[in-house]
């Protein structure tokens with residue numbers, strides 16, 4: 001019986017690998033309309049972390065707070081301009097550090113998401129975690145920060161595996177199913193959509209941040225060219 005059950009899990013995973021590479025929104029939405037796939041069972045040990053999301057959450061309809069949230073987003077964009085790829089229109093499997101741009105962050109929250117507050121967010125590949133997490137934790141001001149892994153088990157990702165800095169907001173967890181994989185089928189840490197380290201010439205650090213992203217294999221993070229961008233002159237480091 002156990003063998004049979006395992007075969008079904010393998011078949012289910014194979015069947016699901018055809019899922020679109022870039023779900024533009026939380027995949028449970030497709031499930032509610034009878035599309036998409038799910039696997040019911042939480043593995044032990046827990047499933048691998050494939051990437052992270054960092055969300056900044058704030059009170060909508062309080063103009064000074066919204067302004068603070070938008071200013072922090074601008075400062076984050078400026079601080080990490082050498083590392084960020086163009087904004088991503090969805091939330092998963094982008095292959096690079098990017099600001100998520102999928103709704104009006106000034107006036108509303110994301111329809112179909114778990115947030116009851118305003119939020120803006122960043123897709124964080126594993127290698128960029130030590131670059132951006134400490135900076136945002138120290139620079140978030142009065143705003144709350146939610147850091148959660150993406151494993152495909154969205155209930156646990158947003159709940160028991162999540163970390164908060166600042167005041168913890170309630171989330172609408174009714175949209176997720178416990179112990180159920182609804183996302184990331186066929187993905188694993190280190191695939192091209194979810195890199196764990198930077199390849200040659202990737203920007204891995206600079207002379208103002210002590211932490212750096214991880215370079216792959218035998219590459220090292222070395223000082224490269226000086227950038228002048230109107231705000232500062234600084235030397236960036238690249239994997240070489």
Ligand SMILES: *[C@@H]1O[C@H](CO)[C@@H](O)[C@H](O)[C@H]1NC(C)=O
Nearest residue numbers: 066067068069070071072074
């Ligand atoms: C953020 O940056 C954009 C683009 O540079 C600018 O239009 C906007 O006024 C800035 N917002 C805040 C709150 O600083």
Ligand SMILES: *[C@@H]1O[C@H](CO)[C@@H](O)[C@H](O)[C@H]1NC(C)=O
Nearest residue numbers: 063066103104105106107108
């Ligand atoms: C948010 O609402 C304000 C006030 O109605 C408006 O000026 C602004 O353009 C809206 N922002 C976006 C991104 O639509």
Ligand SMILES: *[C@@H]1O[C@H](CO)[C@@H](O)[C@H](O)[C@H]1NC(C)=O
Nearest residue numbers: 064068069139140141142143
């Ligand atoms: C945080 O809130 C306090 C009190 O409302 C305010 O004085 C301060 O300017 C806020 N911090 C930032 C970074 O906006």
Ligand SMILES: *[C@@H]1O[C@H](CO)[C@@H](O)[C@H](O)[C@H]1NC(C)=O
Nearest residue numbers: 227228229230231232233234
């Ligand atoms: C950057 O360096 C140039 C050349 O040395 C200098 O003219 C400029 O003022 C510097 N810019 C900043 C923002 O420090």
